[in-house]
Amino acid sequence: MKGFIVFLLLFALAFPAASYSATQGDLEQKLNDLNMQLEKIKKQLGDMKTQEMFQDRRVSVVEEKAGDMDSKWSWLTIGGEYRFRIDSLKGKVHDYMQYNSSASYPVSGITYFAAPTESYSVKNDSVMFNRFRLKLNAQATENITLKTRLSMYKVWGHGSMAPVQGSYFADRAMGAFDGTAGYVPQDNTLRVDYSFATWSNIAETPVWFSIGRRYSTQGVPTNIRQNTDKIGTAGVAGQLIDYAFDGLTLGYAPYIEALPGAYAKFCYGRGYDSGFESDAPGAGNTKDTDFIGIFIDPIYTDNLNVELQLIRASDIFNTLPDGGVSANLGDVDNFGAYVSGKLEDIGIGDLNLFVSAAMSKTRPNENLYEMDFFSVGGTTMKGGYGLLYDDSDPMTSGGQGNKSHSGKSIYTGARYDIKKTGTKIGVEYNYGSKYWITFAPAADDLWTSKLGTRGSVYEGYLIQELPETPVSKFGKAFVRVGYQYYKFNYTGSNNWIGEPKKIDDLNKTDPSLTQSLAPLESAQDIYLTFDVAF
Numbered sequence: 001m002k003g004f005i006v007f008l009l010l011f012a013l014a015f016p017a018a019s020y021s022a023t024q025g026d027l028e029q030k031l032n033d034l035n036m037q038l039e040k041i042k043k044q045l046g047d048m049k050t051q052e053m054f055q056d057r058r059v060s061v062v063e064e065k066a067g068d069m070d071s072k073w074s075w076l077t078i079g080g081e082y083r084f085r086i087d088s089l090k091g092k093v094h095d096y097m098q099y100n101s102s103a104s105y106p107v108s109g110i111t112y113f114a115a116p117t118e119s120y121s122v123k124n125d126s127v128m129f130n131r132f133r134l135k136l137n138a139q140a141t142e143n144i145t146l147k148t149r150l151s152m153y154k155v156w157g158h159g160s161m162a163p164v165q166g167s168y169f170a171d172r173a174m175g176a177f178d179g180t181a182g183y184v185p186q187d188n189t190l191r192v193d194y195s196f197a198t199w200s201n202i203a204e205t206p207v208w209f210s211i212g213r214r215y216s217t218q219g220v221p222t223n224i225r226q227n228t229d230k231i232g233t234a235g236v237a238g239q240l241i242d243y244a245f246d247g248l249t250l251g252y253a254p255y256i257e258a259l260p261g262a263y264a265k266f267c268y269g270r271g272y273d274s275g276f277e278s279d280a281p282g283a284g285n286t287k288d289t290d291f292i293g294i295f296i297d298p299i300y301t302d303n304l305n306v307e308l309q310l311i312r313a314s315d316i317f318n319t320l321p322d323g324g325v326s327a328n329l330g331d332v333d334n335f336g337a338y339v340s341g342k343l344e345d346i347g348i349g350d351l352n353l354f355v356s357a358a359m360s361k362t363r364p365n366e367n368l369y370e371m372d373f374f375s376v377g378g379t380t381m382k383g384g385y386g387l388l389y390d391d392s393d394p395m396t397s398g399g400q401g402n403k404s405h406s407g408k409s410i411y412t413g414a415r416y417d418i419k420k421t422g423t424k425i426g427v428e429y430n431y432g433s434k435y436w437i438t439f440a441p442a443a444d445d446l447w448t449s450k451l452g453t454r455g456s457v458y459e460g461y462l463i464q465e466l467p468e469t470p471v472s473k474f475g476k477a478f479v480r481v482g483y484q485y486y487k488f489n490y491t492g493s494n495n496w497i498g499e500p501k502k503i504d505d506l507n508k509t510d511p512s513l514t515q516s517l518a519p520l521e522s523a524q525d526i527y528l529t530f531d532v533a534f
Contacts, residue, residue, distance in 0.1 A: 077137040079474045081533040085129040087446055089164070091486075091523035095119045096506040097514040101372055105511055112374045116508035117518075127163050128156035129185055133193065143201045147215070147234075151182030151193040159187045168520050169448035170495035171441035177320045179243040179271070183217060183442035194244060198234075206255070210234065211248040214269065216241055217442050220307065221340055221354040222451075224415055225426055226444060227463050227478055227531070230305070233263055236295065237309045239356045239411050239430075239451050240334045242440035245269030245291065261300030267293040271313065272321040287315040287328045291439075302342065309336040309358075313439065316387065318369040318497060329387040330364035330402075332437060332496065349418040356411040360437045362388045362496070364402040369497050373514075385498035388435055407436030411451060413459075422465035422478075431456050434490045434500050441494065447486060447523045452494035459484045472534040479530055486523040491515060 096117055097105070103115040131153040138146040155163050160175070161184055167173050176184050182193040196212025215234045222238035223230055233251055247269030256262050272289035293311040300306075315328035340354035368384030368391050375381060384391040388405045413428035432438075432454045443449035450457040461482030468477055490500040501513050503521050 075139040077473070078135065079137075079472070079534060080132070080134040081531060082133075083129075083131040083532075084530045085131070086528050087127050087129075087164075088123075088125050088526040089127065089446060089523070090121070090123040091168070091447065091520045092121050093117075093119055093168075093518045094503050094506050094521040095508050096519050097508065097511050098518070099371070099373075099514050099516045107511060110374050110376055112511035112514065113372060114511045114514040118508065122166070124163060130154055130156065130188075132190075133182075134190070140197075144197060144199050146195070146197045148195040149193040149215075150190045152188055152190045153182055153185050154188050155185045161185045164446050166518075168518050169493055170497070170517065171448055171452070172446075173517060174320050174323060177322050177441075179245065179321070180442045181244070183242075183244070183444070206253045208233075208251045208253070209249070210251075212246070214245045214247050214249070214267075216243060216245045216247075216267075216269065218242070218444070220305065220338060221356060221411070221413065222444070224340075224352060224354065224413065225428060225459070225461055225482070227424065227465075227480065233265065233297075236267070236293065237307060237336050237338055237356065237358075238440065238443070239338070239358050239409065240309055240311055240336045240438055240440075241291075241293070242443045242449060242451070243271075244442060245271070247291070259298050262298050263300065264294070264296045267291075267295065269293075272317045272325060274325070284326060286317070286325050289317050289321070289328065290314050303344070304342075305338070305340045307336075307338040309334070309338075311335075311439075316496060318367065327367035327369070328365070329367050329369075329497070330362060332387070332439075333361045333363070334438065335359045346416075348420065349416055352415040352417065354411075354413055358409045358411075358438070360407040360409075360435070362405050362435070362437065364389060364404065366402055371516075374511075387496055388437065388499065390499040405435035408433045409436045409438070409451070422467065424463035424465070426461050426463070428459040429456070432493070434502075437496045438494070445484070446525055446527075447484075447520075448494050450484065450486065453486060453488065454491075454493045454500055455489035456487045457484060458487075474533050477530075477532045479528070481528045482526075484523075484525040484527075486520070488519070488521055488523075491517075491519045 097114040098117045099113060100115045101113050103113055105112045105114045134150045136148045140146055164185060165172055165175060172184065176186050181191050192213065194213045194215045196210055196214055198208055198210040200208040202209060215231060216236045218226065218228065218231065219235040219238035219241065220230055233253065247267060249265050249267045251263055251265035253263035269291040270288065271291055274286040274288050277285045291311065291313050293309065296308045298306050311334040313332040316330060316332055317325040318327045318329050319325055336356065336358035338354070338356040340352070343351040364387035368386050370382050370384040372380050373383035386402050389402055409430065409432045411430040413426060415424055415426035417424045430451055430453065432452065434454060436454055438452045440449040440451050443451060459482060461480060463478055463480045465476065465478040470476060488503055490502055492498055492500045503519055506513050506519055
């Protein structure tokens, strides 16, 4: 700007006076006008410079405040996820005798409270869900963290689980309860799914301690089909436990060059608190139900993971923890082993493989879940179910007695990830024997937890990740479509109460095979989800 003004002055002075007819006074007047314009321009330049300095100072202050804000909130990480889901459910119930306290079925002088029921089909062609989760992770001190997740899960157009509850499996028929809140559909209430504190690097050693409502759900390898990362040292094996426990963990993760990522941990959880004990006559006191587990992970890397598990459930309850427990039925032991691996650059993608095997063993006592089963001469007689056995009564021709039973299960699968398109194709299979029992009522399956099935379950799915650029730290979105087929061999999947009966043996004439829950012989679920994480 100054150069331009000087140029104007020189240009004006360069013309000789003879070229103008103006007088000397005219020239002086023009010079005065130019000086006034010059002063005015100088003032404008000064104002502009002052304004620029003010703006620079304001930007600096804003950036300083932003830096302070970042440092003030760097201890807190916020994330979450939303999932829309739609399912089409179909199942077939076998012929059977249905328990009904108001029904009567006479046989040889004994009237059983049972009603013959013919085979029938059941379906829900279209049921939709919303699930929202909010995660809050806080770094309280250098070595202490707090992790919390809130969860809401509901059926479209309904304020309860009723549209998918049914009366087919114990882990679904009685609705949500402690440990499954947020994992089975309920209502639009945002509940605390988990919240626990972890103290790491105790005494500058590779030891950690964690306590609170634990993250003991969606463990390996169930995370593979759900397209989520392995939880890490906080998780448990999904084949044995899928339940939100209140409990604690003590872990040790030494550095062993030959065993990368190795760690071991001891876990404790309270499954049921019995409340006050009373010495009043007929008080009917019960014991607390506690779970303990030992988990050893000798190898934990991105491409290879090996886990060994041992779990004991002591004094297991005879009904839901919040449903009026009246007796403890005994103990259940579970043993498991899990191996997974990733083979990179197989063709146009990576291949994920896993196999998980487990065994269960019951240690029953003589306590029962009692019911009015029959009447003799007008007198009502009680019978009952123990821990995987039936009580001795005329219905069962002597009953099985409180014998210990062992069950087994296998779970295997593969997922092929196509790198270029973000497409993932997976298949899974699991099988459970007659006496197989696990504790997985919070599993992400609608009919019943597939890993507790006494029979076979086949599943195939396709995941398509959306080609969106993440903005948030955990941002991603994907669509998942899949199909599950259940083939049940025995009754009582995911239920430890009563003797499992072979489904093909059920009929409409034998009251010794009476069932409280309708025995599905097969079921299928076609599902689609839209998941967004942030």
